[in-house]
Amino acid sequence: MRLASLLSLATLASIGIAKTPGCGRDIPSKYPKAGSSESLSLPDSDREYRLFIPANYDKNTPTPVYFSFHGASRDMVEEEDLSQFSNPEFNPNGIAIYPNSKNGYWLSSPSADKSRPNDLDFIDDLLTHMEETLCIDTSRVYSAGKSNGGGFTSVIACNATVGSRFAAFAAVSGAWYDTADMKGVGPCAPAKRDQGYPFLEFHGTVDTTAPIDGEDDAKLPVIDVLQTWAAQNGCGDNAQPTSNETIFDDPLVKHASWDCNGLKGIVQHYRENGNGHCWPMPVGQV
Numbered sequence: 001m002r003l004a005s006l007l008s009l010a011t012l013a014s015i016g017i018a019k020t021p022g023c024g025r026d027i028p029s030k031y032p033k034a035g036s037s038e039s040l041s042l043p044d045s046d047r048e049y050r051l052f053i054p055a056n057y058d059k060n061t062p063t064p065v066y067f068s069f070h071g072a073s074r075d076m077v078e079e080e081d082l083s084q085f086s087n088p089e090f091n092p093n094g095i096a097i098y099p100n101s102k103n104g105y106w107l108s109s110p111s112a113d114k115s116r117p118n119d120l121d122f123i124d125d126l127l128t129h130m131e132e133t134l135c136i137d138t139s140r141v142y143s144a145g146k147s148n149g150g151g152f153t154s155v156i157a158c159n160a161t162v163g164s165r166f167a168a169f170a171a172v173s174g175a176w177y178d179t180a181d182m183k184g185v186g187p188c189a190p191a192k193r194d195q196g197y198p199f200l201e202f203h204g205t206v207d208t209t210a211p212i213d214g215e216d217d218a219k220l221p222v223i224d225v226l227q228t229w230a231a232q233n234g235c236g237d238n239a240q241p242t243s244n245e246t247i248f249d250d251p252l253v254k255h256a257s258w259d260c261n262g263l264k265g266i267v268q269h270y271r272e273n274g275n276g277h278c279w280p281m282p283v284g285q286v
């Protein structure tokens, strides 16, 4: 027992997990009980989110956090159901957070409410609030989203202050609006960091809402976004994937992966033949 706890301490120390101020504190009474979720609002703000705490949450163990951003004109409740991040089958041990947008749209959508405090301010404040009230592993905070929410993960990654607090970024059927600066909120200027910005995207070939090859004057081709993140991670401009393999035959699913600047698989993409603007599912499930 003693040896085991010494070993786990050594492991924690060696990978440098920083405890947050919420470590050692009981789960606040207005939060969901471990194993459930609840809708809440950020103190001193009108911004809302749903919070899921895993059944095995331990107030002394730094815990990973998965953000899941809803698509345009959807909301946090639907996103929880769609992404299944509160389902222990997919997420056995992480806190899941489903933020709500102001008006149904996230920054980067031309329809978003861009007034300050904006969505980036909200996510920065929300993550700080989570670190103050729960025991969080700051090296394992992840950003994922659907459609406009997927595009918003790029907005987060592009912001040096907020993006540097997240370990990796993922989008399902991401929508990237074709604005001069890629995302409509300023230049893409992530903070420099050795581990790069891991970026993952899933897209169906028959998506008519956010077409994989883009939409004239409206949305960018997904390949442009993948190559932008490859370039941000040290690959050259318009880099071709390092590998592009068939992982499923019928319907055809191709997995493309970029190695950049020694960072293996730092950008990854799943191209799903026959899938629309939908969350990818194992064949046979709806």
Ligand SMILES: *[C@@H]1O[C@H](CO)[C@@H](O)[C@H](O)[C@H]1NC(C)=O
Pocket: 120, 121, 122, 124, 159, 160, 161, 162, 185, 186, 187
């Ligand atoms: C990055 O986000 C922070 C926090 O919301 C904000 O204060 C800052 O203005 C943003 N920077 C840019 C370049 O948008």
Ligand SMILES: *[C@@H]1O[C@H](CO)[C@@H](O)[C@H](O)[C@H]1NC(C)=O
Pocket: 223, 241, 244, 254, 256, 269, 271
């Ligand atoms: C991977 O290969 C398929 C053809 O099999 C192609 O349609 C797709 O564009 C390729 N992916 C990338 C990212 O180049």
